[in-house]
Amino acid sequence: MDRIDPAISLEQILDKAENNRFLSKNEIIYLLGIEKEDELQRIYEKARELRNRHFGNKIFLYGFVYFSTWCRNDCAFCYYRKSNEGSKRYRKSNREIMDTVMGLTESGVHLIDLTMGEDPKYYMNSSGFKPLFELIADIKSQTKLPVMISPGLASEENLTKFQAFGADWYACYQETHNEKLFNILRLEQSYEERFQSKLKANAAGLLIEEGILTGVGETPGDIAHSMECMRYLGANQVRVMSFVPQSGSTMESWPQAPRGQEIKIIAILRLVFPDKLIPASLDIDGVEGLQERLDAGANVITSIIPPEAGLAGVAQCSKDINEGYRTVQGITPVIEAMGLRKATTAEYRAWVDSEKSKTAMKWQKSGAVI
Numbered sequence: 001m002d003r004i005d006p007a008i009s010l011e012q013i014l015d016k017a018e019n020n021r022f023l024s025k026n027e028i029i030y031l032l033g034i035e036k037e038d039e040l041q042r043i044y045e046k047a048r049e050l051r052n053r054h055f056g057n058k059i060f061l062y063g064f065v066y067f068s069t070w071c072r073n074d075c076a077f078c079y080y081r082k083s084n085e086g087s088k089r090y091r092k093s094n095r096e097i098m099d100t101v102m103g104l105t106e107s108g109v110h111l112i113d114l115t116m117g118e119d120p121k122y123y124m125n126s127s128g129f130k131p132l133f134e135l136i137a138d139i140k141s142q143t144k145l146p147v148m149i150s151p152g153l154a155s156e157e158n159l160t161k162f163q164a165f166g167a168d169w170y171a172c173y174q175e176t177h178n179e180k181l182f183n184i185l186r187l188e189q190s191y192e193e194r195f196q197s198k199l200k201a202n203a204a205g206l207l208i209e210e211g212i213l214t215g216v217g218e219t220p221g222d223i224a225h226s227m228e229c230m231r232y233l234g235a236n237q238v239r240v241m242s243f244v245p246q247s248g249s250t251m252e253s254w255p256q257a258p259r260g261q262e263i264k265i266i267a268i269l270r271l272v273f274p275d276k277l278i279p280a281s282l283d284i285d286g287v288e289g290l291q292e293r294l295d296a297g298a299n300v301i302t303s304i305i306p307p308e309a310g311l312a313g314v315a316q317c318s319k320d321i322n323e324g325y326r327t328v329q330g331i332t333p334v335i336e337a338m339g340l341r342k343a344t345t346a347e348y349r350a351w352v353d354s355e356k357s358k359t360a361m362k363w364q365k366s367g368a369v370i
């Protein structure tokens, strides 16, 4: 049971956030316990204020290319776990991926997110990742856009190569930083190896995204601890997503996570990480859920997927995709109605470059050997 210090008040927490001071674990737990609508609105208001202070009204857009749904793992929450015979599998060729990437680039996204399950074809031997390295280099030379890779757990050697071939980001979600819960969710995977991979990626010059799932049995203390771990990692982008039960997974009869919790965590992430990127994913509630996530302080729209490319999402594998709503065109009216605007590619690149310089300086100063 998480105990809350009776001396903590919302006023004092918002004041700390306003003055750029990191919130304590107890303060984060306190915020997570807030239910009154007027108090929640004060948190969201502060989150928007901090986002606007650091990013103005700019919103960044990420194109999502889930190019292989094959996976060697058996995560309890995942539709694409290896033992789910009902899940739709595909593996796109580099040519098919490039076609999609060019379409996304023309539509105006600021980053290409290349995601796959831990596809055994890539993991089978030391040259397995070669096609991915070549793909990254092609995307960089043809689009000049920043690239995020989400290939699952990667070795130090491969992380260094991803960076050398032009990748800018490495995303690898822990989903929880409670090791016991991690072992229940990510069956037969190493907590430590996954966590360390992000430090190694960062030391190799890649920006990192860390993420959690909410609604999977975590406590408020676990969520607050995750935020401390994200800070320890120096994550440049921090994400929360609601658990959605998946048919064929061991958690298929779990209840849907209440959405209010994800929205509240987005706002708290903004209070804790005012100058970092925080996604509003289209993967959970599609375009309908976009406004409330942006209202809570998110500043990146992720999971933009072109229709008719035969690509899937992660949590909601088909939601809004074929209808064409998960496109730059589909989300633009929502952003504009909120007084926000799509950033320019140059603005996004400038942010990435500045974070990379800070990261390089941090590792230089620490002189750490990972």
Ligand code: SF4
Pocket (backbone or CB within 6 Å): 071, 072, 073, 074, 075, 078, 079, 080, 081, 082, 116, 117, 118, 152
């Ligand atoms: S969450 Fe990722 S690693 Fe786990 S089973 Fe799904 S695709 Fe594989």
